[in-house]
Amino acid sequence: MERAQERPAERHADRPAEPGRDLELLVHGVGGATPEKMLGDPRTVRVTGDDTAAVFRRAEDMETAGQDAETVGQDAEAGGRGARAAGRGTRSGPVREAYVWCNLTSGDGSRALWLLLLPFMVVNLAHWMRPAAPGRQRTVRLYGLLVRLAALTLTALLIGAACEVALDLVAWQCAGVPGCVRRHSWLGFLAPAADGAPAGSGGWWSEPGRRLALAATLPAALTGLLWYLAHRTWSAYESHRPLSRAPEPDTDGSALARPGFWYGRRLVARLRAAHTAVGLLTVAAAVAVPAARFDHHPDGPAALDVLGRLLIAALLVCAGVAVGVVCRRGRSENRLDQGLDRHLVRRLPLGALGLLLLTLLYAGWSRPGWQSTGRLPGDPAFGALTTTQGLLVVALGAVARDLYRRCPDPRAGMRGLGGPAVALLACALGGVISGGVAQRVADWLDGTRALLAGPPVLLTWQASAIPPLLAVLLLLAARLALDTARLARAERDRVRREHPGEPEDPSRTRAVAHARAMATLTDRAPLVLAVLTAATLLLGSASLAGALATGKTPDGAARHTQHVVRAVAETSQALGSWLVGFGFLLFVTWGRRAYKDASARRTIGILWDVGTFWPRAAHPFAPPCYAERAVPDLTWRMATWTRHTGGRLVLSGHSQGSVLAAAAAWQLPPSARGRVALLTYGSPLERLYGRWFPAHFGPPALAALHHDIACWRNLHRPTDPIGGPVRVSDGTTPEVDHEPLRDPLAYGRTPEHPLPAPILGHSDYQADPAFARERAQLLSRLRPELPGQRPHPGPGGRVHG
Numbered sequence: 001m002e003r004a005q006e007r008p009a010e011r012h013a014d015r016p017a018e019p020g021r022d023l024e025l026l027v028h029g030v031g032g033a034t035p036e037k038m039l040g041d042p043r044t045v046r047v048t049g050d051d052t053a054a055v056f057r058r059a060e061d062m063e064t065a066g067q068d069a070e071t072v073g074q075d076a077e078a079g080g081r082g083a084r085a086a087g088r089g090t091r092s093g094p095v096r097e098a099y100v101w102c103n104l105t106s107g108d109g110s111r112a113l114w115l116l117l118l119p120f121m122v123v124n125l126a127h128w129m130r131p132a133a134p135g136r137q138r139t140v141r142l143y144g145l146l147v148r149l150a151a152l153t154l155t156a157l158l159i160g161a162a163c164e165v166a167l168d169l170v171a172w173q174c175a176g177v178p179g180c181v182r183r184h185s186w187l188g189f190l191a192p193a194a195d196g197a198p199a200g201s202g203g204w205w206s207e208p209g210r211r212l213a214l215a216a217t218l219p220a221a222l223t224g225l226l227w228y229l230a231h232r233t234w235s236a237y238e239s240h241r242p243l244s245r246a247p248e249p250d251t252d253g254s255a256l257a258r259p260g261f262w263y264g265r266r267l268v269a270r271l272r273a274a275h276t277a278v279g280l281l282t283v284a285a286a287v288a289v290p291a292a293r294f295d296h297h298p299d300g301p302a303a304l305d306v307l308g309r310l311l312i313a314a315l316l317v318c319a320g321v322a323v324g325v326v327c328r329r330g331r332s333e334n335r336l337d338q339g340l341d342r343h344l345v346r347r348l349p350l351g352a353l354g355l356l357l358l359t360l361l362y363a364g365w366s367r368p369g370w371q372s373t374g375r376l377p378g379d380p381a382f383g384a385l386t387t388t389q390g391l392l393v394v395a396l397g398a399v400a401r402d403l404y405r406r407c408p409d410p411r412a413g414m415r416g417l418g419g420p421a422v423a424l425l426a427c428a429l430g431g432v433i434s435g436g437v438a439q440r441v442a443d444w445l446d447g448t449r450a451l452l453a454g455p456p457v458l459l460t461w462q463a464s465a466i467p468p469l470l471a472v473l474l475l476l477a478a479r480l481a482l483d484t485a486r487l488a489r490a491e492r493d494r495v496r497r498e499h500p501g502e503p504e505d506p507s508r509t510r511a512v513a514h515a516r517a518m519a520t521l522t523d524r525a526p527l528v529l530a531v532l533t534a535a536t537l538l539l540g541s542a543s544l545a546g547a548l549a550t551g552k553t554p555d556g557a558a559r560h561t562q563h564v565v566r567a568v569a570e571t572s573q574a575l576g577s578w579l580v581g582f583g584f585l586l587f588v589t590w591g592r593r594a595y596k597d598a599s600a601r602r603t604i605g606i607l608w609d610v611g612t613f614w615p616r617a618a619h620p621f622a623p624p625c626y627a628e629r630a631v632p633d634l635t636w637r638m639a640t641w642t643r644h645t646g647g648r649l650v651l652s653g654h655s656q657g658s659v660l661a662a663a664a665a666w667q668l669p670p671s672a673r674g675r676v677a678l679l680t681y682g683s684p685l686e687r688l689y690g691r692w693f694p695a696h697f698g699p700p701a702l703a704a705l706h707h708d709i710a711c712w713r714n715l716h717r718p719t720d721p722i723g724g725p726v727r728v729s730d731g732t733t734p735e736v737d738h739e740p741l742r743d744p745l746a747y748g749r750t751p752e753h754p755l756p757a758p759i760l761g762h763s764d765y766q767a768d769p770a771f772a773r774e775r776a777q778l779l780s781r782l783r784p785e786l787p788g789q790r791p792h793p794g795p796g797g798r799v800h801g
Contacts, residue, residue: 029655032102
């Protein structure tokens with residue numbers, strides 16, 4: 001099948017291309033863009049695609065091609081016929097098409113729900129940030145296993161926080177205290193009988209076990225919602241098949257060139273089943289443990305005691321099965337894996353759901369004399385989760401350090417420790433969100449904190465760590481501001497030297513120097529992440545130790561200490577609680593606005609543009625990977641167009657679009673790569689992706705891309721805070737990197753620029769004359785007569801189109 005698909009391309013490869021049969025395929029960057037803006041024409045039509053992602057062309061090009069309205073939106077073969085006809089028209093230069101993919105990350109209002117999945121997205125990034133280590137497959141697999149286990153603890157933490165709110169604060173504490181019930185009349189049907197009333201005079205739901213069973217529907221529904229979102233996006237994203245092609249021999253290049261890299265359908269389904277089961281089992285454990293503890297008392301019912309022990313044992317066995325599923329990778333990148341573990345995907349969540357229902361029946365059984373006092377038993381669960389996460393992060397750091405030591409890369413962020421650092425921040429973010437929700441609900445139920453015991457003390461300690469963490473970040477921000485100001489002053493002299501003979505304009509010089517200095521802040525990201533990670537690890541460890549050692553909140557633990565220590569503890573706890581509450585309200589407000597406002601949703605979509613490029617290899621509840629739709633789209637479009645026309649194609653990518661373009665170029669069959677040139681501008685390929693994802697975009701991977709693609713040119717500016725050079729050269733072909741473009745195009749007023757030229761920074765690269773010039777040179781380097789298979793390099797250097 002794969003061999004048959006490549007034969008048409010090989011037949012057309014030896015045929016000379018007709019004059020003008022050239023295509024430029026534009027791919028926009030973060031934040032999205034309209035096809036009208038990308039093509040510079042208000043009249044555009046869709047060539048192929050749907051409302052989520054599509055390829056557009058100017059209406060004039062379609063009309064010149066002689067296509068009427070019935071042909072609009074046809075497949076790639078129809079687009080190829082249009083390109084041939086357009087080439088015979090009067091239009092000069094290549095026909096331009098725009099691939100618009102922004103709706104993949106900022107489409108309808110349901111994208112606002114993705115804010116709940118932020119910690120999951122961050123931990124998924126850690127999976128792909130491992131150092132490059134050829135030949136260390138076992139260590140690489142251990143790295144992935146540790147990240148997947150850390151991701152599993154995040155699911156348990158989120159569902160545990162929901163259990164803390166619904167089961168502990170509402171059903172156990174507030175519903176069991178008459179004063180709290182009077183403040184919240186909607187809890188009246190859960191209230192136990194008043195003191196002195198006859199036994200059994202309370203309502204049917206007044207027994208603690210039944211209250212817990214009823215409240216368990218909230219975290220169970222949250223688990224179901226996460227399953228639904230993951231299943232829905234799995235059907236829409238991971239189920240798009242890439243272009244089928246034969247696997248190529250393994251090289252030291254990037255794994256992004258493997259046929260099955262962008263097809264994680266099987267893995268996401270397996271992880272979704274395991275995480276759903278863990279979520280349901282967390283709810284079941286939160287209900288079963290308090291009931292089992294009561295039944296285990298000497299005066300407890302013996303039959304229920306045995307049943308409780310058996311039920312908890314069954315929960316542990318099912319949890320062990322879920323962990324075993326997570327430990328097995330279940331993903332093949334060397335081939336297009338179309339299998340699906342249907343029995344596992346269905347039976348594991350259904351088994352956990354069955355155990356949850358049995359647990360609810362067990363807890364709802366009548367237990368005379370059972371009363372809810374204090375906090376819900378099982379409070380140490382948050383401490384155990386936090387400890388497990390810390391141990392996993394430390395082990396992940398040791399593995400990452402070993403991988404980096406085997407193959408050191410001086411350009412890698414944090415010397416290979418970027419992945420463990422990001423995993424730690426994901427766990428910290430999950431803890432802050434969990435603590436914030438619990439604190440706000442506790443304040444709402446009992447603002448005076450006189451009636452209820454409140455949330456677990458560990459959550460209060462974690463909230464108290466936020467003020468000192470912000471203080472560290474403020475000091476770091478002040479240091480970076482001073483360094484940037486110092487660099488801006490040095491840049492002023494450089495700007496003056498670059499424009500000799502022109503009248504001096506101090507304000508213009510300061511603006512250009514400031515833009516260049518601000519652009520360098522991106523290169524300080526490793527320092528910021530290192531400081532943030534170290535402070536988070538130190539403060540998190542102190543919070544865990546304080547909570548476990550004292551069993552009290554910070555102000556309670558410091559009550560009998562010196563006045564200064566007590567004042568610091570009280571201030572930190574109060575300020576931390578306020579900050580957590582403010583952050584939670586801001587989070588809800590932002591999500592609500594994103595649900596109603598398309599522009600706000602597009603702004604949030606920028607976060608997803610950067611964070612959801614990678615497949616969901618660690619956490620199935622993370623926002624979906626848009627590249628699993630975008631990369632096959634681009635690959636199919638390029639392969640079919642070159643096969644049906646035999647023409648030349650320039651793949652033109654800006655910012656994040658350049659990363660998508662590189663990923664799509666890697667996926668092309670060898671017969672199509674010889675007709676495709678790559679033009680990137682404002683590209684983070686090396687500056688961000690190469691440093692933070694060295695295993696997939698490091699120097700060997702980018703060098704392999706340079707070898708595989710026919711020709712490549714990269715444009716960048718010194719004022720661009722995102723894009724930069726890709727630093728790839730083999731000494732036998734033209735340099736990939738163009739010399740830094742001037743920005744602004746003119747220092748002062750000139751006949752060509754009678755008005756002050758703007759400082760463009762990361763935007764509008766096509767306004768520079770170098771853009772059209774470099775595009776034309778790429779087309780000229782793509783010879784019309786090209787073999788179907790790229791020649792192998794000889795002893796005197798490699799052949800390059």
